[in-house]
Amino acid sequence: MTTTSQRVSDPLTRQASPRVSQSVFDGSRLRVDWADGHRSTFHAVWLRDNCPCPECRHPSGQRLLDTRSIPDGIAVAAARFENGEVETSFADGHRARWATGWLRDHCYCGEERPAGPRHRLWGAEIQSELPTLRFEEVVAGGAGLRAWLSAVDELGFAILRGGPTEPGTVTRAAELFGYVRETNYGRLFDVRSVVNPGNLAYTGLGLGAHTDNPYRDPTPTLQLLHCLSSSAGGGENTLVDGFRVADDLSPGQRDLLASTPVRFRFADEESELETETPVLELDVRGALRAVHYNTRSAQPFRLREELVEPYYAAYLAFGRMLEAPEYRIRFRLEPGDLFIVDNLRVLHGRTGYSESGERHLQGCYADRDGLRSKLAVLSR
Amino acid sequence: MTTTSQRVSDPLTRQASPRVSQSVFDGSRLRVDWADGHRSTFHAVWLRDNCPCPECRHPSGQRLLDTRSIPDGIAVAAARFENGEVETSFADGHRARWATGWLRDHCYCGEERPAGPRHRLWGAEIQSELPTLRFEEVVAGGAGLRAWLSAVDELGFAILRGGPTEPGTVTRAAELFGYVRETNYGRLFDVRSVVNPGNLAYTGLGLGAHTDNPYRDPTPTLQLLHCLSSSAGGGENTLVDGFRVADDLSPGQRDLLASTPVRFRFADEESELETETPVLELDVRGALRAVHYNTRSAQPFRLREELVEPYYAAYLAFGRMLEAPEYRIRFRLEPGDLFIVDNLRVLHGRTGYSESGERHLQGCYADRDGLRSKLAVLSR
Numbered sequence: 001m002t003t004t005s006q007r008v009s010d011p012l013t014r015q016a017s018p019r020v021s022q023s024v025f026d027g028s029r030l031r032v033d034w035a036d037g038h039r040s041t042f043h044a045v046w047l048r049d050n051c052p053c054p055e056c057r058h059p060s061g062q063r064l065l066d067t068r069s070i071p072d073g074i075a076v077a078a079a080r081f082e083n084g085e086v087e088t089s090f091a092d093g094h095r096a097r098w099a100t101g102w103l104r105d106h107c108y109c110g111e112e113r114p115a116g117p118r119h120r121l122w123g124a125e126i127q128s129e130l131p132t133l134r135f136e137e138v139v140a141g142g143a144g145l146r147a148w149l150s151a152v153d154e155l156g157f158a159i160l161r162g163g164p165t166e167p168g169t170v171t172r173a174a175e176l177f178g179y180v181r182e183t184n185y186g187r188l189f190d191v192r193s194v195v196n197p198g199n200l201a202y203t204g205l206g207l208g209a210h211t212d213n214p215y216r217d218p219t220p221t222l223q224l225l226h227c228l229s230s231s232a233g234g235g236e237n238t239l240v241d242g243f244r245v246a247d248d249l250s251p252g253q254r255d256l257l258a259s260t261p262v263r264f265r266f267a268d269e270e271s272e273l274e275t276e277t278p279v280l281e282l283d284v285r286g287a288l289r290a291v292h293y294n295t296r297s298a299q300p301f302r303l304r305e306e307l308v309e310p311y312y313a314a315y316l317a318f319g320r321m322l323e324a325p326e327y328r329i330r331f332r333l334e335p336g337d338l339f340i341v342d343n344l345r346v347l348h349g350r351t352g353y354s355e356s357g358e359r360h361l362q363g364c365y366a367d368r369d370g371l372r373s374k375l376a377v378l379s380r
Numbered sequence: 381m382t383t384t385s386q387r388v389s390d391p392l393t394r395q396a397s398p399r400v401s402q403s404v405f406d407g408s409r410l411r412v413d414w415a416d417g418h419r420s421t422f423h424a425v426w427l428r429d430n431c432p433c434p435e436c437r438h439p440s441g442q443r444l445l446d447t448r449s450i451p452d453g454i455a456v457a458a459a460r461f462e463n464g465e466v467e468t469s470f471a472d473g474h475r476a477r478w479a480t481g482w483l484r485d486h487c488y489c490g491e492e493r494p495a496g497p498r499h500r501l502w503g504a505e506i507q508s509e510l511p512t513l514r515f516e517e518v519v520a521g522g523a524g525l526r527a528w529l530s531a532v533d534e535l536g537f538a539i540l541r542g543g544p545t546e547p548g549t550v551t552r553a554a555e556l557f558g559y560v561r562e563t564n565y566g567r568l569f570d571v572r573s574v575v576n577p578g579n580l581a582y583t584g585l586g587l588g589a590h591t592d593n594p595y596r597d598p599t600p601t602l603q604l605l606h607c608l609s610s611s612a613g614g615g616e617n618t619l620v621d622g623f624r625v626a627d628d629l630s631p632g633q634r635d636l637l638a639s640t641p642v643r644f645r646f647a648d649e650e651s652e653l654e655t656e657t658p659v660l661e662l663d664v665r666g667a668l669r670a671v672h673y674n675t676r677s678a679q680p681f682r683l684r685e686e687l688v689e690p691y692y693a694a695y696l697a698f699g700r701m702l703e704a705p706e707y708r709i710r711f712r713l714e715p716g717d718l719f720i721v722d723n724l725r726v727l728h729g730r731t732g733y734s735e736s737g738e739r740h741l742q743g744c745y746a747d748r749d750g751l752r753s754k755l756a757v758l759s760r
Contacts (some may be wrong), residue, residue, distance in 0.1 A: 060647065062676040062677060068703065070696070072696075108682055183559060184753065210755065221597065221598060266442070273749055273752075284640075295446050300429075302490045308426055309422045309423060320448050369598070372652045373564065377651065
């Protein structure tokens with residue numbers, strides 16, 4: 001065992017480099033006491049795995065070292081802090097060097113910090129400040145595009161106004177940040193409806209809040225919908241933050257919706273799509289990762305008899321909350337307008353129409369990885 | 381409460397309709413004793429939700445009834461079994477009618493029957509019977525295509541021999557069953573390598589078993605790789621069934637790999653992709669749903685200190701098993717050959733080359749839903 005005591009002395013790196021008051025290593029680990037009182041421990045195998053030398057890491061950051069090749073029982077043979085850097089040599093002769101700031105940043109204590117977007121949950125209170133941009137400022141890229149993508153990342157949706165009414169605009173919008181997910185519905189799909197409230201109940205034309213395509217594996221993570229023409233009066237699009245509603249469910253009902261697989265299915269002449277997922281899908285940390293709610297494609301539940309009534313109670317409670325005015329925002333798509341939703345978080349629907357006419361929309365699917373990537377690059 | 385006793389009497393449906401020895405209902409549920417001794421219970425809300433009448437169901441099978449509109453406390457007012465059908469009327473006046481066979485098929489006791497493919501786990505023992513088809517028999521569609529897709533569904537991979545060596549063949553192959561998943565690497569990507577074993581260690585050209593793009597959300601579920609030309613001798617593609625290897629891990633190590641989130645990341649000038657997932661991803665039933673193993677893009681682990689050594693032990697044990705000869709199959713791609721892997725199950729890699737030369741491959745991603753849909757339709 002060796003002990004080193006070290007203060008960062010280089011004035012050029014003093015600001016950036018955290019000060020080390022003491023470091024100790026035995027073969028299997030390196031312990032660092034930082035001047036601010038924090039203590040970090042790094043294991044020999046972890047250090048060897050994260051060697052940043054050109055032999056072990058590609059300039060892109062990809063690891064060239066195959067972790068599997070690290071010898072069993074790898075040990076730290078020496079460790080030295082100097083000039084804002086730490087150099088470690090291993091029993092197998094390899095040497096690794098890091099900025100002390102990197103080590104501090106990668107202290108294991110960061111374990112609970114999840115990756116991914118920072119969600120801001122919302123309800124009807126954002127009705128007066130809907131994230132809305134002009135088509136031309138988003139198409140121009142840069143700050144406009146970034147603002148639009150950032151809204152989707154944070155709120156799960158965003159609206160674009162004043163775009164063209166040409167067919168194909170919807171895929172063009174998706175290509176501003178990512179890639180269209182082609183499906184059996186095509187690269188894009190047409191939604192044409194002839195609205196005649198005189199013949200149908202007003203509410204008959206409404207469509208309850210739902211996510212799209214839960215029967216697909218993987219489920220499309222983004223959906224875009226573009227209005228080419230609309231002569232029918234009164235109908236509105238509705239959106240609701242499924243994460244917010246799930247948050248407000250009772251813990252028992254949330255657990256039931258998260259632990260019960262539901263089968264979703266769509267079949268026609270050319271397709272047969274079926275998958276199984278709970279309505280509330282959790283990640284490995286137990287955090288909500290996705291909502292899948294679609295009464296059209298949900299298959300008959302198969303549940304233990306004693307769960308049927310509690311499950312339906314939870315399913316209906318959640319479904320009815322998704323329709324409640326306090327959670328829902330509404331807006332009308334005029335020709336040229338479009339919106340994008342995070343299809344694993346925000347549910348969409350529409351109200352009925354008060355005047356007859358025709359309506360022509362085009363929709364497409366895309367995925368979040370492209371959106372987040374573009375947003376990250378624009379934010380550099 | 382009412383009791384009916386009923387035997388299916390119509391000779392035309394006797395074969396298809398299960399016999400009912402007794403049925404009993406109270407307001408909230410219907411209990412059926414089948415002649416074979418099985419007993420089913422169906423709740424009023426479940427029955428109402430699954431009414432197959434044209435008002436409640438579209439001919440496609442999609443539910444038109446919005447489950448949320450079912451009144452609270454819905455009750456069965458009457459139930460009658462006759463001529464292989466059961467008719468139920470509800471307290472709200474609605475009537476529903478099913479074939480008794482449908483009810484029997486949807487008995488809740490089916491709850492544990494998971495959806496999805498029937499996996500056949502494999503190791504090196506299938507080396508002599510690799511699922512290999514000729515390009516022309518698969519392109520023809522029908523039984524050839526079905527056999528190829530069926531192998532992917534069951535084994536997680538399949539090989540095609542004797543195809544063209546034209547650029548773009550790989551996306552053409554994906555379009556035989558589904559849709560290309562375009563990414564920042566394009567609709568397809570080129571893998572060109574100049575092989576010179578004289579200058580590099582033989583194993584330096586090998587590539588350990590890995591899944592592609594775990595940093596992507598959603599991760600592509602299928603990958604195709606097509607060989608356009610290869611003048612380098614000796615190199616082979618390797619595949620391993622990650623589900624089989626996970627099955628052979630100790631339960632403690634499997635649990636560690638399933639419960640610990642790992643961050644994966646790729647960044648270049650134009651992209652920044654990051655996501656978090658455990659190496660072994662389980663579904664809500666606790667069954668293995670996906671393997672994500674890629675030492676290139678795995679970020680420094682953030683773990684509680686006491687978990688670092690056990691986690692690395694599990695990670696290395698799994699990784700080394702993925703390289704073990706008893707799990708691995710090998711084959712050489714000749715110009716015109718291609719293979720497809722289920723990227724959430726089967727890991728791919730390659731051995732080094734013994735002779736110098738050049739190699740040109742093209743790859744693309746696609747998704748399982750298209751494949752399974754096509755397979756289901758071909759199997760009708």
